[in-house]
Amino acid sequence: MKTPLSDSALDQLFRAAHTAHGFGPEPVTNETLHALHDLLKWGPTSFNCQPARFVFIRSAGAKERLKPALSPGNVAQTMAAPVTVIVASDSRFFELLPAQFPAYDAKPLYENNATLARDTAFRNGSLQGAYLILAARALGLDCGPMSGFDAASVDAEFFPGGRFRSNFLVNIGTADPTKFFPRGPRLAFSEAAHIL
Amino acid sequence: MKTPLSDSALDQLFRAAHTAHGFGPEPVTNETLHALHDLLKWGPTSFNCQPARFVFIRSAGAKERLKPALSPGNVAQTMAAPVTVIVASDSRFFELLPAQFPAYDAKPLYENNATLARDTAFRNGSLQGAYLILAARALGLDCGPMSGFDAASVDAEFFPGGRFRSNFLVNIGTADPTKFFPRGPRLAFSEAAHIL
Numbered sequence: 001m002k003t004p005l006s007d008s009a010l011d012q013l014f015r016a017a018h019t020a021h022g023f024g025p026e027p028v029t030n031e032t033l034h035a036l037h038d039l040l041k042w043g044p045t046s047f048n049c050q051p052a053r054f055v056f057i058r059s060a061g062a063k064e065r066l067k068p069a070l071s072p073g074n075v076a077q078t079m080a081a082p083v084t085v086i087v088a089s090d091s092r093f094f095e096l097l098p099a100q101f102p103a104y105d106a107k108p109l110y111e112n113n114a115t116l117a118r119d120t121a122f123r124n125g126s127l128q129g130a131y132l133i134l135a136a137r138a139l140g141l142d143c144g145p146m147s148g149f150d151a152a153s154v155d156a157e158f159f160p161g162g163r164f165r166s167n168f169l170v171n172i173g174t175a176d177p178t179k180f181f182p183r184g185p186r187l188a189f190s191e192a193a194h195i196l
Numbered sequence: 197m198k199t200p201l202s203d204s205a206l207d208q209l210f211r212a213a214h215t216a217h218g219f220g221p222e223p224v225t226n227e228t229l230h231a232l233h234d235l236l237k238w239g240p241t242s243f244n245c246q247p248a249r250f251v252f253i254r255s256a257g258a259k260e261r262l263k264p265a266l267s268p269g270n271v272a273q274t275m276a277a278p279v280t281v282i283v284a285s286d287s288r289f290f291e292l293l294p295a296q297f298p299a300y301d302a303k304p305l306y307e308n309n310a311t312l313a314r315d316t317a318f319r320n321g322s323l324q325g326a327y328l329i330l331a332a333r334a335l336g337l338d339c340g341p342m343s344g345f346d347a348a349s350v351d352a353e354f355f356p357g358g359r360f361r362s363n364f365l366v367n368i369g370t371a372d373p374t375k376f377f378p379r380g381p382r383l384a385f386s387e388a389a390h391i392l
Binding site for chain 2: 026
């Protein structure tokens with residue numbers, strides 16, 4: 001067993017991390033977005049299928065395109081975030097499997113089973129969204145994930161054609177700690193887990 | 197912006213982490229399972245809904261109950277793993293929202309919308325499964341996540357009653373590096389991301 005990460009690293013990733021609802025002025029550079037992808041891309045997915053797609057929205061023009069789809073409570077924090085990520089999924093991820101998983105021909109498994117393909121894109125695209133959140137924290141950024149938006153509107157605006165579908169949004173930047181909400185309770189081990 | 201984690205921490209979490217397909221003899225103690233939950237529980241979920249449930253299977257008897265549901269290629273590694281986690285979701289997670297998110301009455305949103313409830317349990321239960329994978333790596337463990345199993349059989353065996361539904365499985369322990377597969381390629385930034 002490898003050495004556990006330091007307490008300060010565990011705090012930064014999990015214990016002291018807080019969902020951001022407001023952001024300071026520090027920008028998130030393109031170099032940081034590339035560094036973020038260079039970490040999160042290593043997270044495991046079924047048959048290395050990597051269905052997630054990431055649209056990093058920074059410009060005022062692109063923010064305005066996103067704005068009408070946001071739930072009212074998410075508008076101000078999203079307009080103020082240095083970057084908002086649309087975490088989307090490729091509904092035809094299986095077309096890339098021959099290159100991404102050359103050891104076994106997994107493409108027909110999904111190509112011929114729409115339910116399995118949809119569930120696999122949703123499950124693994126969500127895993128990759130969580131990898132993004134934790135990779136961002138590992139790089140020192142704060143995150144504000146949101147599912148309060150009209151997915152059909154986002155898809156019509158950003159993914160015409162129907163192949164890519166939005167899953168959730170994540171604001172990233174440096175949090176303004178005065179905008180944190182009180183931390184919610186968490187289920188105890190005995191409520192959420194069993195050992196058999 | 198906080199300081200990024202050290203290169204060795206980023207390697208352990210992402211860059212050098214490898215899916216385990218075989219395990220050494222080191223046990224995973226109950227204390228480690230509690231430490232794992234004490235980290236992953238802090239990961240963010242919509243309205244703090246925390247739909248994931250974790251069944252940590254260690255005993256030979258419980259492994260035998262799981263075995264018939266596994267895809268043939270996953271049997272040997274799962275029987276050899278110190279612990280196999282069933283990552284499941286609570287389909288009625290919204291019943292806990294009044295306690296878990298006291299600031300706003302979000303329960304009716306889900307109680308009256310079966311599609312939204314199902315998608316929210318799937319999305320957030322998957323996020324929490326990814327938090328488990330990365331928390332295990334942060335503690336020095338290796339993971340072998342799998343979706344090759346018959347979910348209906350696992351649910352009938354471990355979750356009779358229908359409220360809880362299996363999502364995916366994760367073997368955890370200390371990897372036998374001789375059983376690693378060659379690392380798959382990853383999509384480049386230009387294939388998986390855009391900056392707008």
